[in-house]
Amino acid sequence: MALQQLQQQLQQQLQQLKDQHLFLTIYGTAKQRYFPKLKRCAKSTSSLMLVINWLFNLFSTTKDRFLLNFFTTIGYTIYYPDAHNDNTWIEVLCHELGHCWQTKKETVLVYSYKYLFPISSGLTLLALCWIPWLFFNPWLAGGLCALLVVLSGVQFIPQLPDYWRAKYELEAYTISMFVRWHRTGAIPDNYIGQLVNLFTDMSYYIMRNDPQKLRAELIAARDAIISGNHPIVNHPIVKLYLVCAKDVKDPLS
């Protein structure tokens, strides 16, 4: 029994070494080839992440959920929960690199604006409130200003579908699904269920409100990935992953 346990421990450690090796290869290649500004940073060491976590705590029923459970990419910096400092989160790394690719295509400013659309559009409408006062009498200007405030408030209603963030996350989670399938040979039903929840609950401020349709889309994507017909296989980050996974040798050999 003790020998079996020792064998298991050795196998786990070997797998961890292999994963770390692949992780660092993907990370290093992505930085060298596509994202020179790529960085990774433990969440607890970032003042920005601590402030965002504090804001989330005001509304969330689970304390420090943002700090402990979520990976966050802003620009080309990937912030990870401290428990994941082992450099083995290959699937998540590919997902976050998918966001870096979206950022690279659209620029940090445009991508961030669209990703945070309900907040950014709401704040933009509020910022326009001074304009009516330049052109109209106080009554009319006040009325228009009140209208802008109401329209701004409408942007924050979480139940409204969030086109841009849903689009970006669907692409990034399709990369996740591909990597999961490639590494484990399966994309289980419960994983599809978890994704449906992530898209339709408050984790991402309700990106979609059509869980049945989304589930059908994800299942179709899974089938296409498994049969080798999904276009995500041509995504630069998936190609990068496949090259690294093929090139990485067993670190102990």
Ligand SMILES: [Zn+2]
């Ligand atoms: Zn994401």
